[in-house]
Each structure stands twice: as structure tokens, then as C-alpha cells.
Amino acid sequence: MSENTIVSLPDQSTARIPRDNYITRENGLLSWLLTSDHKRIAILYLISITFFFFIGGALAGLIRLELLTPQTDLMATDTYNKVFTMHGVIMVFFFLVPSVPATLGNFFIPMMIGAKDLALPKINLLSWYLYMAGGLLALYTMAIGGVDTGWTFTTPLSTHYVNTNVLTTGLAVFIAGFSSILTGLNFIVTIHKMRAPGMTWFRLPLFIWAHYAASILMVLATPVVAIAILLVALERTLGIGVFDPTKGGDPLLFQHLFWFYSHPAVYIMILPGMGVISEVISTFSRKRIFGYTAVAFSSVAIAVFGFFVWAHHMFIMGISNYAVLVFSLLTMLVAVPSAIKIFNWTFTLYKGSITFETPLLYAFGFMGLFTIGGMTGVFLGSSGTDIHLTETYFIVAHFHFVMVGGMLMAFLSGIHFWWPKMTGRMYPEKISQLAAVVTFIGFNLTFFPQFILGMLGMPRRYASYPPEFQVLNVFSTAGATILGVGYLLPVLYLIWSLRYGEIAGNNPWQATGLEWQTQSPPLTENFAVMPVMDHEAYDYDWLEKQQKKEAHRAG
């Protein structure tokens, strides 16, 4: 074993990908489209969310190009409004919400708890079909003219004042919502009922805790956005008047309903990413996560508090000053578990034995960017400063630091970390380290200037802006091109690695999770023998003993 890496690969001259695995077991397109194997469904999701990510990314590119100059010159304001709306809709509902849970969660939750599959395999496939139906409907909407309400569908703009495709977009989100509910339900049932013998709650990897917390949010919060969208549709078609002040309705009610989902949705997006970071930091520092219980419970705390902060999106909208006090206080409380996580991850490195493979570089990127994203969230959670900063580029920068700097970094970290397990082959290390660094630099250059733009007061969703904001916008657009390269690189070399990557073997990272104690790529039933969990999570001594035992047996 080299001094600078923990990677230990089998002898490449003799190593082979196991002949029987979940990829080779059955052949043909139908065997994929009708599969009930959680791993194959995860791959279906991975391909589809990557597709949607690049569509959303292309739209982001158009936004940044338009904002290169203060005037509206690349596109008309209506087009610009449609572009940022579709960017938001696609990225939030068709990339971020399903990203880690539907791919890595789907693939690894059963494997980590020592199960053969999710509890409800057919429901799992159904949720992919619902996701695709919603996604394709969203694309269809874009093709027939798009929608320009913003991804927040704010009433009465969406009900009375636009004549674009609000109903079809709403329907797309509505359908995709059921996909999310079913995925969450499946995870909850699986984690409760399918754990291997000996896999107690406090032996679960933190990835599972994070997904459990996120699943609760998916199941409880998503129906509310479905109701909100349904009411928008009824108001638009039948004019029932729930949100219409002239009929005695309340236009603010929509925002309460919408944010009751959409704030927890932020945690649906970030919690699974936090789960990834826990696995990666532990593996590359060879240590059990510092304060396992604190990290596990902080996920649950985020999920619980996450339900009671929604009105912080409405501080300046004329809700009662005392409601503002309560929601501002709760928002401060929800920030604490995130701070706990950051420090616990940091101290996991303490006295570790650290190597710097790509997943850890992305995880470091996550920690830095999420710290900034989290702290700036406090700027917005404090009711006074929110008045100045809300509805400006500050908020745009804040949630991109959390969602893109946080979630996307975590997603890429996880994809690199588990790539050898999913495909049986390693990704190329040097170029992927480069991609991680390029992404980090490009990200900061794109989004950091937006904090300053927001402090200076530049409003969001503007197709044109006063000329004094141009320089910072030019920086941001320049950064976006670098970021684009950072995201394209992994697609290229990961596809390359499917054929030319080194054979990974069962456990290239010497990781402790049950998913690593079986062949790569795994069998359709995951394990040849049902695993028994006879040790704590992240027990590197156990792993060492196990490896010695095997070497002894082989010898």
C-alpha cells in the first residue's frame, strides 16, 4: 500500500469483473425498463437526473449570458422570465430533490443495512416512471412555450395574470411529487423492517440516518405542495377564489402552503448530501465519525425544526410582527444542528490518517461552501437584516451555496466514492481531482460576487439591471463558464472509465460499510450470504481483523 493513498486494487493483470452481477444478470432494454432491482432503478435515475441537470444547466448558462450586459439584449424579458422559471423548476423538482436519494440512496440504502432490495421494489419502479412522466411533461411544457411564473408559482400572478402554461407545469410538479412521496415511503419502510440481524439503529451508517430524516420530510411535506398546486389549478380554471382577495380569499395563503413544503424541501435536498459527507469523511480519515450520536440526531433535529420555519420566506409580506419573532427564532435554532455537523466532521479528521482522493476533495468543498451557505442563511433568518437582503441576489447566492455548493458537491463526492461499487471500475484519479478543484474555483467565482450584488441591493429575477452592477455580473458569468467545464469533465471521464477504468475489486477504499463487503458490481441479490452486523458502524479495527482473516484463509 502506498504512503499517500488508501486505494488498494486487485492485481490488474488477473482481476476480472465478476461474471454474474446486477448489470449482466439480464440483458435488453426491457430488462432495465421493467426491473424491480433497486440498483438498476438507481442507474435509471442517475441517467435521467444527469439529463435534467444538463438541461437546467444550459438554462442557467442562458441566464448568465443575458446578465453579462445591463440591457436585455440576448432575449426578450418574457423569454428571460421563462428561462429562469424553467431553470428553477427543472433544477429543484427534477434534479435536486431526487439527486442523492433516488440514485445513491436507492442503490445503497438496502446494501448498507444488509437487505436484498427496498421493501417495495415495484413501487420503487413506479416512482421512477412518475418522475419521468413529470419530467417529460415539464420538457413538453418548455417546448410548447414554457411558463413564466417563477418556480414559486406565486399567486395571483400564476392564477390571474399570466397566460403561459401554468397548468401543465403544475401538473408536472404534481406528478413528480408523488414520485418523491413514494421514494420516501419506501425508504422509511425499508429502514424499519429490512435491517440485517445485528443492525441496530445506532449501528446504522449516518447516510441512513440522513435519508431517514429526509424521507420523513418527503412523506409529510410533499402532499402540501400538491394541495397548493391543485388549488392554483382550480383557481385558474374555475375561479374558486381561495387566493383571490376580491372573493374573500387570501393571496398570502398560497405562500404559506407553498413554503410549508418548499422550506422542508431544502432539507430534503441537503440532508442526503450530509449523509454522503459523513461516509466519505470517515472513510478517508480512517476514523469513526466524531460524535456519531450527535450527528445522527442533528439530522432528525433538522427534519423536525425544518417544519416550523416556513414563514421566514415571508418576513416582509405583512404577516404579524410576532409571527416574525417566532419564525425568526426557530430559524436560528435550525441553524445549530448544521453547525454541529460541520464541527463534528472537522474533528473526525483529528488524529485520523487522511488521504486526499477525489471524494474527500469534493467533501472539503462541501464543508467550505456549506459553511458560507449556512452562515448567510442566518443573515436572512434574522428578521431585521432580512428586510434589506431578501428578494435580492444575496438570497440567490445563499441558496446556490447551499444547493449547488452543498448538495451538488456532496452528490459528486458520493458518485466518485461509490462509482467503483456501482460499476466495478475506478474513475481516473488525477483528472477527477482536477475537476473537483475546477468546480470549486468556478463555483466561488460564479456565486460569491452575487452576495455583494445582493448587499448592494440588486433584485433577483431581473432581465436588465442598472449599469453599476455590471462588473460583478461579468465575474459571475465568467465563473459560470469555468463551473460548466467542472461539471462536464466528470461526465466524460466517468463514461470513459466504464470501459477503461481499473478493476476496483470489492473494497478499493478499505471502507467499513456492508456495501463494501460484497463484490463490485454487486449481485442482483446484493449479498451471497445474508450479512450479520456484529460490530459498530465505522469500525476500522473490525475491518482490519476481517481482512487478516481473509488473507489467512487465502494463504
Place this chain on the structure above:
Amino acid sequence: MNHISPVIWQFLVKWLTNFALLPPEASKIAPQMDALLFFMVLVSLIGLTIVVLLVTSFSILYRKKRHPVAVQVEGSTLLEATWTIIPLGLFLVMFVWGALIYFRVFTPPANAMNIYVVGKQWMWKVEHPGGQHEINALHVPTGRAVQLTLISQDVFHSFSIPAFRVKREAIPGRYTTVWFEATTPGTYHLFCTQYCGTNHSQMIGDVVVMTPEDYRKWLTSSSSGASLAQNGERLFASLSCAACHNARPDARGPSLANVYGARLALSSGGTVIADDAYLREAILNPSQHVTQGYAPIMPTYQGQISEEGVIALIEYIKNLNSDYRIEQTLNTTDLPPGSEGTTPATKTPAAKGPVSKGKVKP
């Protein structure tokens, strides 16, 4: 400087020379808000530095080459309590400090001068009590508390003045208020910050802060001849409100003199303070708000009066402090339509006092 691109030139001159992270401070609240913002930036920088320093030093000290075997540490209650309690304490400080500012921004002083703002796709219409109208502009004096009463005619808009650090949503069907006291004369940005459709990014304008003398001059030069209350009076007459609200003993509607700010008993039971919001509701949706002792016979004016019209009526009712004023209005009802051009103010000079008293002159 032709060889430097104008964009970079602007950057060097305008931004680097006065390293701007925040817009100019042009209101009384702005320095207070900025103090909290600087505190937050400072705490964030310290927090970020701690995380980056720890990660970097652990990465150097405990890299595999230097530290080949990890030492397992389960956790530390003391350390974990530290990084729970210190952030919590800091966040609570920011919560309290922020709430103090929030309450200050949204609690106008009693002597504030009120200006109405109506948002509509895609412009801001400003109605001064003296009858001055503005579109996408707002003129205010320094050294005087100004309250804005906002409403939207269609979708959500948001009235944002970054240099004042204030922003308030203009909501359809509901008045919201915000106040500020401008300190530095100048012209500042006015933005709509709530996405409101096609020309959202063109719903911008200028806030002009003037010294009290300049402001007085501006008021006289932009006067439209009639105060907002006088416009309301004319509307009151033309909608025949005085047919019932005429303060006569046999009137079918309650007298509106001194009604503003009064506590009214409703026929549905309970009482209500007659503020702007209540008056607006009572005009547009009268059957829900019947004063005790009167029959629910008032028709709705929903869809018949614009938001500006409602504002003018409210301003009229606000200034209505004697039954005599109503009688004066009653007389104007009988005026032939041809005399519309001459304002009631010139017809009834005796009435001018109570209507515009203390409104035009700051």
C-alpha cells in the same frame, strides 16, 4: 483611458475607489442595519476561518504519510457542547438584534407623514396627501419620518429602497406599511423586488431625497391643484355616498365625521378600530361590515373604484372632522357636471382649512 475597456474602467473608478459592499446609507435605520450586517460578516468570517484552519491543519498533521495509523476517538461531550452553545448564543444575539431592527422598521412613529403607494404591473404610483402624483419616483424630505402605505392593484410587488435598507411587499387587497427617515439628499434606486411578470425588471425608479426647503418647493411646483382629500371629496360626491352618509338625523348610513381611528360597534357583534384597512374593506365589501343600528343596504363598490380612488376616499374620511364638512360635500353633489374642472377647494374656501391642514406644509 481608451485602451481600458469601459466596463473595467467603471469597476476601477466606481467600485474599487470606494470599496462598496453596501449601498450609501441614506436613512436613519441604515447605519443600525449595517452595524448588524458587519457583525454578521465578522462572525461568519471568524467561523469560516476556524473551519478552514482546522481542516487545513488536521489535513497536514494527520495526512497518511505523517500519521499512518488513525487513533479512534469516540467524541467529546465538552467539545460538542462548546460548538453547540457558542453558535447558539451567537445566533440568538443576531436574532434579538435583528428583531429590534425589524420592529423599528415596521413600527412607524405617530407623527409620521403618510404617503400612499399603489403598485401595478409595471409601475409604482405614488399619491402624496397634498395631491401630488408621481410614477416610478418618490420625493421625500430629509429629517422627517415618512410612512408609506402600500397596496397592489394586481399581483404581489415589493417596494425596495436599498439606500434606506427598507423594503415592503405591496399586496393585493391589503395595506402594508413601512417607514423611514431620510438623512442624506440625493437620488437613490427604487426597485420592485418581488417578481411580478413580464416587465418586472422595468418596474424601477428613483427616490429623490431633498432638503426640507427644496421639498417644499417641489411640493408647490408639482401640485395638481387639489389635495388627495379633495379628490376624495369629489369622488364621495360623485358616487353619491352623501345620499346616506349625510349626517342628518334621518340618515340611512352612519355619519363619517371623526370616524377614522374610532372604535365602532358592529351589528355582527364585536368592535373594530376604523383604520385604513377597515375603511377600505367597508367600502369594497360593505355587507360584512355593518355598523350597529344600520341596515345592510350599502352596495359593494368592488370593481368600481380604483385603488387610488379608495385611497382618496380614505384620505377624505380621515380629514373629516365635523358634520359641517359633510354638508359642504353634500352641496357639491348638486353641482352641474360641467363644473367638474373647478375644484371643490376653490368653491368652498371655508372648508379648505380642515381638509389640508398640516398636510401640505411639512
